[in-house]
Amino acid sequence: MPLRSKHLLGLDGMSREDIQLILDTAVSFREVLERPIKKVPPLTGKTVANMFFENSTRTRLSFELAERRLSADVLGFQATGSSVSKGETLKDTARNIEAMKVDMVVMRHSAAGAPHYLAQVIDANVINAGDGGHEHPTQGLLDMYTIREKLGRLEGLHVCIVGDIAHSRVARSNIFGLRTMGARVSVCGPATMMPREIEKMGVEVHHHIDDVLPTVDVLNVLRIQLERDAGRLFPSIREYHNTYGITRQRLEKAGRTITILHPGPINRDVEISADVADGEHSVILQQVLNGVAVRMAVLYLLSTRN
């Protein structure tokens, strides 16, 4: 059964069956990653361009690795030092890359909707690797994969996303995906970091982390943008850490086992304390490994759809 869409632009509107298909397909690629020879042939002869218009290390490396593990030819593109700084439009840049007969484009962009626009102007499959504050669908998928791997299911679990929900594409993709898969989702953070009417997305809204922890199965702790937000969206790093920082003491008080996710890179002892990040319930490094498998699954499913 193929994926319903030619592109992976977001998890908003993606069916339960499609999410299930990607997660199940990722299981076999996850197994490949444990082999001594980690390379398989499905994308042999296919060319994938990674267009990163915004700084990214881990997502770019993860995609690149996934592409190479599938035997694709990989083109890298970083916005800095490219034609973008010379004033070329996204459309022209993309069409030039497509003119080189690229089959798939993976794009990271600071503007919400940029991959949706790209999908309208080029023929290649488009995979959204993060568009502004909108979506980061492969992150949402790898988070779901990791939760399912650790706890055996998604349905009925209580997942709480903590931090700057308003500006987070990770939060949105998690909410869309987890709600579709039947999880209970809450968001927790200061009111200044809550987007308007978020409750209409089918999530519970909390401002006091200790109120919600006693019923939570999974915490997805978002990175705080220190430079950008301190003093504007919250008074200080110290106050944020005191009110929302996930610490061992706070988790112990909640009195239950809570699985800890973080999309990285982490600010140790700001949104999460070092001992929790490195603790036995943290799956942060599994997320990184699973990310490669999930991206392999997405690339594979989109390429075999054509």
Place this chain on the structure above:
Amino acid sequence: MQLLLKNGRLIDPLTRRDEEVDMHIVDGVISRITRGLTLPSAQVIDLKGKVFAPGLMDMHVHLREPGFEYKETILTGVTAAAAGGFTAVCCMPNTNPPIDDESVIRFIQARAKTALNGLVDVYPAGTVTKERKGEHLAPLAELAAAGAVAFTDDGDPVHDPEIMRRALEYAAMYGHPVIQHAQDIPMTRGGSMNEGYVSTLLGIPPMPPAAEEIVVARDILLAGYTGGEYHVAHLSTAGAAELVRQAQARGINVTCEVTPHHFTLTDEAVRSFDTNTKMNPPLRTRDDVEAMKRGLKDGTIAVIASDHAPHSFDEKQVEYQSAPFGIIGLETTVGLVLTELVATGVLTLSQMIEKLSSNPRRILHLPPINIAEGQKANLTIFDPALQWVVDPSSFRSMSRNTPFGGKTLTGKAIGVINNGEVFWA
């Protein structure tokens, strides 16, 4: 030139006339208005079922010349106006150079005089501040003497309350309104759409409705304090409409306009990421759309104006956050008003004509249009029943940036007569 227009329905809100007439026009002057006229020497046009109205005015258009002639020129802009049923426009001063001295007004007037032989009356608005920077008052007396009918920094707000106060005081000496693009700057920095559920779904940096309302509320206080004439451009929120309603009830000299897109579309349209849904103020919510209709119906909102804002195809062919704000409207306004407001019973035809002709003229202190024998013919003819599909490629405007392409409308302007010139759309 002799023209005999037969069987048209004359609707004139000023004289409360609403009757089927024949109109004989000789060299641009109304010679006879009566019934059953036959004149062998005149060109006869049967207008059965069509409406004669006093010439319509769009008091908020961007003609882009001088400075942005790749988006629109005065010629293409007034041709779009004529095709859309307008015999007058007020053009905004965010040109390059901006309309902040007499010479730019003279330039626009000269261009408008030759465009379609001066069919469309072009009334420039001058800036409030030099270079639209919001810091120093522009030479308002000089601009008024040259022909500016209003002052505005449109595109940007007059953000400094002290400058706004002085502008209201100074403009009032010359009997002209200050038109405000009401937008609080710090609250909207980086924003591309309305703040609400849809911006939450899309993660597009939002602009809260309060950012518009704060400025409207402040300016109402200043208008009340100074006695100046204050007009809110493209009002878009329910809260701002309520502020204007209350101020009018207190006798403060405040008026406002609404665009067709703000009474037709909501921020749901942004879900397409179509950059032709990006304008400033942004598309708001269903509640706001309903409030615009209530405000039009109860008279709080006196004017419908398009905020015709041409941009080239390539400028809009970018990711949403990078696209310029604005859509064109001159050629769709009449159709949208008839379809969305008149056919649905929000406005009568007479009220529609008030909001598109007599009210903007009154606010800008232009003489009323007198439809009578011996008077210059300044008329718009429209067919309230004509069904058509909006096809941007057929627009007379140089630009195509509209979210209404493909939409079926009922009602269309079919011709205008003004200054001795006739234009059939």
